[in-house]
Amino acid sequence: MSGNPLDKRYAVLGAMLIAPTVLIFCAVIVYPLVSALYLSLFTIFTPTLRGSFIGLGNYAYLVNSPEFWRSLWNTLLWTVCTLTLQIVFGVAAALMLHQNIVFRSLARSLILFPYFVSTVVAVLVWRWLFNDLYGVMNHLMLMAGLIKMPLDWLGSMPNAMISIILVGAWKYFPFVVIAVLARLQTIPDALYEAAKIDGAGAWSRFVDITLPQLRDVLVVVVLLRAIWDFKEFDLIYLLTGGGPIIATQTLPLMVYKDAFGLNDMGRASAVAVSMMLVMLSFMVLYLKLAGRGERESQP
Amino acid sequence: MKTLAGRIAFNLFAWTVVLVTAFPLIWMILTSVKPQFELFRIPPTFWPEQITFEHYVRLIYETPFLKYMRNSLILGFTTTIVVVVVATLGAHSLVRFRYPGRERLAQMVLFTYLLPSVVLILPLYLMMVWLGIANTIFSLVIAYTTFALPYALWLLRSFMQGIPDDLEAAALVDGATRMEAFVDVILPQALPGIISTSLFTFILAWNEYLYALVLVNTDEARPLTTGVMSMLVSAFNIEWSLLMAASVMMSLPLIIIFAFLQKYLTRGFGAGGVKG
Amino acid sequence: MADVSFQKVRKAFGSAVAVKSLDLAIGSGEFVSLLGPSGCGKTTTLRMLAGLEFPTEGEIRIGDRVVNAVPPGQRDIAMVFQSYALYPHMSVGENIAYPLKKRGVGRAERDAKVASVAATLQLGALLDRKPRQLSGGQQQRVALGRALVRDPKVFLLDEPLSNLDAKLRAHMRAELIELHRKLGKTFIYVTHDQLEAMTMSDRIAVMHEGDLQQFGAPMQVYEKPANLFVAGFIGSPAMNLLPGMIESSGSGLAFVRQGLRLAVGAGGQAGQKVTIGVRPEDIALGSGPFVATVRIVEPTGHETIVMADIGGQSAIVRVQPDTAHVVGSETPFAVRTSRLHAFDSVTGARLDLAFAPPAS
Ligand SMILES: Nc1ncnc2c1ncn2[C@@H]1O[C@H](COP(=O)(O)OP(=O)(O)O)[C@@H](O)[C@H]1O
Ligand SMILES: [Mg+2]
Numbered sequence: 028m029s030g031n032p033l034d035k036r037y038a039v040l041g042a043m044l045i046a047p048t049v050l051i052f053c054a055v056i057v058y059p060l061v062s063a064l065y066l067s068l069f070t071i072f073t074p075t076l077r078g079s080f081i082g083l084g085n086y087a088y089l090v091n092s093p094e095f096w097r098s099l100w101n102t103l104l105w106t107v108c109t110l111t112l113q114i115v116f117g118v119a120a121a122l123m124l125h126q127n128i129v130f131r132s133l134a135r136s137l138i139l140f141p142y143f144v145s146t147v148v149a150v151l152v153w154r155w156l157f158n159d160l161y162g163v164m165n166h167l168m169l170m171a172g173l174i175k176m177p178l179d180w181l182g183s184m185p186n187a188m189i190s191i192i193l194v195g196a197w198k199y200f201p202f203v204v205i206a207v208l209a210r211l212q213t214i215p216d217a218l219y220e221a222a223k224i225d226g227a228g229a230w231s232r233f234v235d236i237t238l239p240q241l242r243d244v245l246v247v248v249v250l251l252r253a254i255w256d257f258k259e260f261d262l263i264y265l266l267t268g269g270g271p272i273i274a275t276q277t278l279p280l281m282v283y284k285d286a287f288g289l290n291d292m293g294r295a296s297a298v299a300v301s302m303m304l305v306m307l308s309f310m311v312l313y314l315k316l317a318g319r320g321e322r323e324s325q326p
Numbered sequence: 327m328k329t330l331a332g333r334i335a336f337n338l339f340a341w342t343v344v345l346v347t348a349f350p351l352i353w354m355i356l357t358s359v360k361p362q363f364e365l366f367r368i369p370p371t372f373w374p375e376q377i378t379f380e381h382y383v384r385l386i387y388e389t390p391f392l393k394y395m396r397n398s399l400i401l402g403f404t405t406t407i408v409v410v411v412v413a414t415l416g417a418h419s420l421v422r423f424r425y426p427g428r429e430r431l432a433q434m435v436l437f438t439y440l441l442p443s444v445v446l447i448l449p450l451y452l453m454m455v456w457l458g459i460a461n462t463i464f465s466l467v468i469a470y471t472t473f474a475l476p477y478a479l480w481l482l483r484s485f486m487q488g489i490p491d492d493l494e495a496a497a498l499v500d501g502a503t504r505m506e507a508f509v510d511v512i513l514p515q516a517l518p519g520i521i522s523t524s525l526f527t528f529i530l531a532w533n534e535y536l537y538a539l540v541l542v543n544t545d546e547a548r549p550l551t552t553g554v555m556s557m558l559v560s561a562f563n564i565e566w567s568l569l570m571a572a573s574v575m576m577s578l579p580l581i582i583i584f585a586f587l588q589k590y591l592t593r594g595f596g597a598g599g600v601k602g
Numbered sequence: 603m604a605d606v607s608f609q610k611v612r613k614a615f616g617s618a619v620a621v622k623s624l625d626l627a628i629g630s631g632e633f634v635s636l637l638g639p640s641g642c643g644k645t646t647t648l649r650m651l652a653g654l655e656f657p658t659e660g661e662i663r664i665g666d667r668v669v670n671a672v673p674p675g676q677r678d679i680a681m682v683f684q685s686y687a688l689y690p691h692m693s694v695g696e697n698i699a700y701p702l703k704k705r706g707v708g709r710a711e712r713d714a715k716v717a718s719v720a721a722t723l724q725l726g727a728l729l730d731r732k733p734r735q736l737s738g739g740q741q742q743r744v745a746l747g748r749a750l751v752r753d754p755k756v757f758l759l760d761e762p763l764s765n766l767d768a769k770l771r772a773h774m775r776a777e778l779i780e781l782h783r784k785l786g787k788t789f790i791y792v793t794h795d796q797l798e799a800m801t802m803s804d805r806i807a808v809m810h811e812g813d814l815q816q817f818g819a820p821m822q823v824y825e826k827p828a829n830l831f832v833a834g835f836i837g838s839p840a841m842n843l844l845p846g847m848i849e850s851s852g853s854g855l856a857f858v859r860q861g862l863r864l865a866v867g868a869g870g871q872a873g874q875k876v877t878i879g880v881r882p883e884d885i886a887l888g889s890g891p892f893v894a895t896v897r898i899v900e901p902t903g904h905e906t907i908v909m910a911d912i913g914g915q916s917a918i919v920r921v922q923p924d925t926a927h928v929v930g931s932e933t934p935f936a937v938r939t940s941r942l943h944a945f946d947s948v949t950g951a952r953l954d955l956a957f958a959p960p961a962s
Binding site for chain 2: 034037038040041042044045047048049051052055056058059060062063066076120123124126128129132134136137138139140141143144145146147148149151152153155156158160161163166170197251254257258260261265278279282283286287292295296299300302303306310313314317318
C-alpha cells in the first residue's frame with residue numbers, strides 16, 4: 028500500500044462497498060459456524076433450550092454410536108453412487124445434445140428442467156410414480172415382466188436406497204450436462220478435422236480429443252457435486268425420511284433428527300460439525316483448484 | 327451420422343432419452359388434469375379420458391395454497407433484492423478495488439458457498455428464537471442470505487471480471503468519480519449478469535426447503551415448499567391430482583423463466599455455476 | 603517550460619518492479635513517444651500520469667502542479683486506450699459527449715461540441731450508432747473524438763493504432779501528426795513500433811525493463827544511441843553489434859575481432875571489451891580489406907538484404923538491388939568507419955571512440 032491519499036480514499040470506498048457483505052457474513056455465517064462448534068460441547072434440550080456443558084462428551088458418544096457410523100456409511104454410499112450415475116448420464120446426455128438433433132434447444136430445456144424444479148415437486152412426482160398400487164413404475168415393470176409383485180419402492184431395503192440414488196441422479200445430472208456442454212462448445216472443430224484426416228475413428232476421436240479436453244471441467248464438476256450430494260437433505264428426507272428405520276439416514280438427516288426429533292441440539296451440532304470435518308477435505312481441494320484456475324485466467 | 331437413416335435413428339434415440347427424462351414432469355401435468363377416479367385405473371391411462379381443472383380450482387379455493395404462494399413470492403423477491411443489491415456492491419469492490427484482505431475475502435466467499443446448511447441451521451434457529459422473529463418470513467430472508475449471498479457474490483464477481491478494466495479507467499479519465507463510473511459504466515455492463523444472478527437467486531429461494539421446515543411453523547409464514555408438503559402429510563387420503571396440480575403451480579415461475587429468460591440462465595451457468 | 607514531468611518515479615506491483623526511478627521532463631506542446639518492447643513499463647508510466655495507477659515513489663507534475671493524489675478527472679488530461687474502451691451501451695454521440703457531461707457542460711453546448719468534433723473526424727453520420735456497429739478504424743476515431751472534445755492540456759495515447767491494419771495505420775499516423783500540429787497540445791504517445799515513434803515524435807523516450815534508456819529527438823536516438831539496447835532496438839533492420847576487444851597495435855590502438863580489425867584514432871584503452879555497432883547500410887560489399895561469407899539473400903525490390911557471416915557472427919547488410927550475390931560465396935567488404943558506433947561490452951554504455959579510416 029503506497030501512502031497516496033487518493034489510493035487510500037479508494038481503498039476506503041472499496042471497504043465501504045464490501046462492508047454490508049462482511050457484516051452479513053459475520054452475523055449469519057461466521058457467528059453460527061463458531062456457535063455450532065460451541066453448541067457441540069453442550070447437551071441442550073431443544074424445547075426449553077436449557078443445557079449443560081459436557082466437553083467432548085457428544086463426540087465421544089458419536090464415536091461409539093453405531094447409528095453415527097451407519098449414517099456416515101449411508102452418506103458415502105449415496106454420494107458415490109448417485110454421483111457416478113450423474114456423471115455417466117450427464118456426459119452421455121451432453122455428448123448427445125451437442126449433436127445436431129431436431130428441436131435441439133427444446134430438448135435441452137427438457138433435460139435441464141429437473142435441475143431447476145423444486146425438490147419438493149420432484150419428490151411429490153416421484154412418490155406418485157413409486158406409488159405401490161397405482162404408480163407407473165410398478166405398472167411398467169410388471170408389464171415388462173421384470174417383477175411379479177408390485178414393489179415397495181421406498182419402504183424396504185435395498186429398494187429405498189436404490190430409489191433415492193436414482194431420483195438423485197435424475198434431479199442432478201443436468202448440472203453435469205450444462206457444464207460439459209459449455210466445455211464441448213469451446214473445443215475447436217479443427218481438432219476433430221485434423222484427427223479425421225489422420226484417420227481416427229469416432230471412438231478414438233472421443234477418447235483422444237474429447238475426454239482429455241473435458242478432464243478439467245469434470246474434475247471441478249465431480250468435486251462440486253460430491254460436496255453438494257454429501258450435504259443433501261431435502262431429497263432424502265422427503266422421499267424416505269431416512270427410513271426404513273435408519274437404512275437411508277444420511278448425516279444431514281441425523282442432524283435434523285437429533286435436534287428436533289430427539290430434542291438434543293448439542294449432539295446434533297456435534298454430528299453437523301463431524302460432517303463438516305469430513306467434507307472439509309473436498310472443500311479444500313476444490314478451493315485449491317478454483318484458486319489455481321483463477322491465477323491462470325488472469326493475464 | 328452420414329446416412330439419412332442413421333440420422334433419423336439417432337434423432338429418435340435422442341428424443342426418446344429426452345422424453346424419458348422429462349416423463350416425470352409430463353406425468354405431473356397429465357395427472358393434474360385427470361379426474362380423481364381416473365387415477366385408480368389399472369392399467370393407468372396415459373392421456374386423460376377427460377380433462378378437468380377441478381383440482382386447480384380446489385387448490386385455490388379450498389386450501390391455503392394461495393397463502394403459501396403469497397409467502398413464497400414475498401420471500402423470493404425480498405431475498406433476491408436484498409442479496410443482489412448487497413452482492414453487486416460487494417462484487418464490484420472485490421473486482422475493482424485494492425485493499426488488504428481482499429483476496430482472503432474472495433476465498434472465504436467461495437468457502438461459504440460450499441458450506442452445508444445443516445451446520446448453520448441450529449445456531450440460526452437459536453438466533454431467531456432469541457431475536458423473537460422465529461416463524462416470520464423475515465427470519466427466512468435472513469436465513470436464505472447464508473447460501474444466496476455467497477452464491478450471488480461469486481456469480482457476480484465472475485461476471486464483473488469479464489468487464490474490461492479500461493472501461494472504468496476511461497470513465498475516470500473522462501471526469502467521473504469512482505461511484506459515478508460504477509453507475510454510468512459498470513452497472514449497465516453488468517446488467518445481464520445481474521439479471522442472471524437475480525433469476526438464480528430467486529429460484530434458490532423459491533425452492534428452499536430445510537430452513538423453511540425448521541424456522542417456520544405456521545401457515546401465516548410458510549412458503550410453498552413446506553406448505554405443499556404439509557398438505558401431503560395432513561391429508562387423510564392422499565389426493566395425488568391435487569398435489570400434482572400444486573406441483574405444476576409451484577413450477578410456474580420456473581416455466582416462465584425457462585420460456586422467456588433462458589438466455590440469462592445459460593449465461594449464468596457459463597459465468598459461475600460451473601466454474602464454481 | 604515543462605508541461606509534464608516525472609521525478610524519480612518508481613512503480614512496483616508487489617515484488618515486480620514495472621518502472622524504476624524514472625526522470626522525464628516533457629515540454630509544452632511537444633509530441634513525445636514512449637518507445638520500448640512489450641512489458642517495459644510504457645503503459646504503467648502512462649497510467650500513472652493519468653492517475654489510474656499510483657507511483658510507489660516519486661513525483662509527477664502536470665504544469666506546476668504535483669498530481670500524485672489528484673483524481674484522473676481533474677488532471678486536465680485525455681486518454682485514448684489501446685482497447686479504445688468505448689462505452690458499449692452508449693451511442694457514438696453519447697460516448698463523445700460523456701466527458702462534457704461529467705464536467706457539467708450544458709446540453710446545447712455539448713451538442714455543438716460533439717458535432718464539431720464529429721465533423722473533424724468524419725463521424726457525423728455515425729453519431730447514433732453503437733460502438734459494436736463500427737469498424738475498427740471508426741471505433742478508433744470515436745475514441746479520439748472522446749479525447750478531443752474536452753480540449754485538455756495533455757493527450758495520452760496508448761498504442762492507439764496497434765489494432766488497425768497496416769494501410770489504415772499509415773493513414774491515421776498522418777492524421778495524428780496533422781492533429782498535433784493543429785492543436786499545439788502536448789501529446790504523449792506509447793508505442794512499441796519504432797516506425798511510429800520515429801515518424802511522429804519530436805522526442806522519443808526509449809524504455810527497457812522499467813528503465814529510461816535515452817530521451818532525445820528521433821535522429822539523435824538513431825545516430826547517437828546511448829547504449830547497446832537503444833542501438834539494437836532502433837533501426838530496421840537492426841544495427842549489427844559485433845563484440846571484440848581493444849588491443850595495442852604498433853604505436854596506436856585497434857579494435858579486433860575475428861574477421862575484423864579497425865584502427866582506433868582516439869579514445870579507448872588496450873584490453874577493454876568493446877562492441878561495435880554498424881548499421882546495415884554502412885557495410886559495403888564488393889571491395890575492401892575484410893572478407894564475409896554470404897548466407898542469405900533477400901531481395902525486397904527497392905533494396906536487397908544480405909545476411910553475411912563476419913568472423914563467425916551473422917550480420918545484416920543493405921545493398922543495391924542490382925548487385926548480385928551468390929549464397930555461399932566469399933566477398934570482400936569495407937565498413938564506413940565514420941559512422942561506426944562503439945559501446946562498452948560490459949556496461950553497454952556508448953563510448954567515444956573515433957575510428958581511423960582504413961589505411962588504403
Ligand atoms: N496491475 C499489474 N499488476 C502486476 N503487474 C503488472 C500490472 N500492470 C503491469 N504489470 C507488469 O509491469 C510490467 C510493465 O507492464 P506495462 O506497463 O503494461 O508494459 P508495456 O505497456 O510497456 O507493455 C510488466 O512486466 C507487467 O507484467
Ligand atoms: Mg502496454
